[in-house]
Amino acid sequence: MRAPGRGFLDRYPADLAEWQDDERLVSRGFVHGWRSQVAPGNGEAFFDALVRSLVSPSFVVADIGCGHGGYAQTLAPLCRHVIGVDGDPGVIDLARQLATERGVANIDFRVLRLDEGAGENGAGENGAGENGAGSGLSDGGAGVGVPDASVDVFVCRRGPIFAKWLDPSLRAARPGAVAVGMHPTGPAGAVPPWNADLPEPQRIERVFGYDEVRGWVTSGIDQAAGRIHLDGCWWFDVAETFDEPAELYAKLAGRRGGVPSWPAVKEDLTRLFTAYGGTLELRHCRLVWQASFR
Template sequence: MRFVLKEELEVTKLLFDPMKHPDWIPPQSAEWHANLSIEGGGYKYPWNSVFDEPRAEKIFSDKIISFLHENVRILDVGCGHGEFTKTFVGKAKEVIGIDVIEGYISSANVGASETIKFLIVDADKQLPFTDDSFDIIYSKKGPWLFHTGNEEGHRILKPGGTALGLYHCGSDGGLRSLFPGLYHPLPDSYLGDIKAKYERQLSESNLEKIELQIFEEVEYLASPEDVLIKKCFGQKESLKNIVWQECLAEVGEIFYKHASPKGLRVVNYHALMVGRATRN
């Protein structure tokens, strides 16, 4: 007979699972984006945290900038509220951001200038641009225009132009084992599966592969509340209230037991794709 230690019981106890509640909204769905737009006006992370450098967005922006010059036209697909898109103002001839969520575009257009435009566009339909319009097309967590059966990306990207994508692939670094139920474990093959997925996506895009990188970003959550805010990002206030009531006390106990002075360490996984359109 094996005796179970108290610490083991604490770790394996299942917390409330908000994903099983009928009010849970699947992340990245149309309803999820609409709710996020109404509550926050944009795709902005509301939790408090600090990061080890470099951050994923800095890695991605530096990669995009490496392809820029003053005559380049850029398209940001799924631009959200436009904060990242505005990084490239003054570094290119023209920057255009598109998103299907009207509230995101309304926020993005605040402070827009002659060299940057934001348009309400459904990236799953025919795009309102002429052939060979852009030198750079990128997406940060938004739609990828070069999947099988979609010719719009190839139509509007110039021959020899560059397509880039940055996609968040989940978080762990102990987060999932510390808060079982609230967070679900990843399979042992997870990172290999992610790499295979994006290798396949890039190979099926009819782009010349330049780079595929799966990398980690280290983040430190500031408080127990931030653990819950990260989990409930984009959810309705009614569900958040239930999660706080069901989980906050136990999450707080676990958080303070394992957090460092910087906060609770979390690892975010990202995939970076870079491809080039073939020349005529």
């Protein structure tokens, strides 16, 4: 695994950088397989700063769609207890293993069962927050739930949309609890001018705009009938630049099926970079939101 480039992971919360050489996470897609430069003032950094400003040493924090638990582990020293939940039992087993290896004692991980009918966020980048059937914050349906009125702060970093975990959060939230989420917008916030020059299987077919992404949040709040108040939405749109064709290929290929191999498109992408002066830019867009429970 090559070392991440300077600038990209440097401006992300530390959990995305420190796990880059763990093959257990590389094989599951929980790390970034490309190098790029993301401009300052991006949504990832803002989200992390906002969460840290809201967490207190006496608080219980629930990380929704926690994946391998990397971000939950970064929050553990800042609060009394962290509960990480995800829909993949295998991922939860791995999160428990990693926390044990690092000696993080004030954290536990549980399988999150959610209502299939509430909709899904299809724009996530790391696979966290994909959920099965059922409902409630429970451990594999075994009835070992998060106690009612026990959580002070909910965080959802690229996890499921709010409507999918609305009902369990209403039960688990203490009066005055807050929820903070961040949603990426797919491979780019706007189709770049050079998209038509990409090999066809790698072209960007869909992007997500502010109104649609904000709707992933407000659809849940509207269902809460006044029990939740939207405190704010912040839209971040900065440049993510690539100076090597192989890195852009890795970004656009992702987990998409039917993408040609790197050798098959190397010449075309190299020619494209040359035509645009050796650098290509995508938009790095994030919606960060905060809501409070009444």
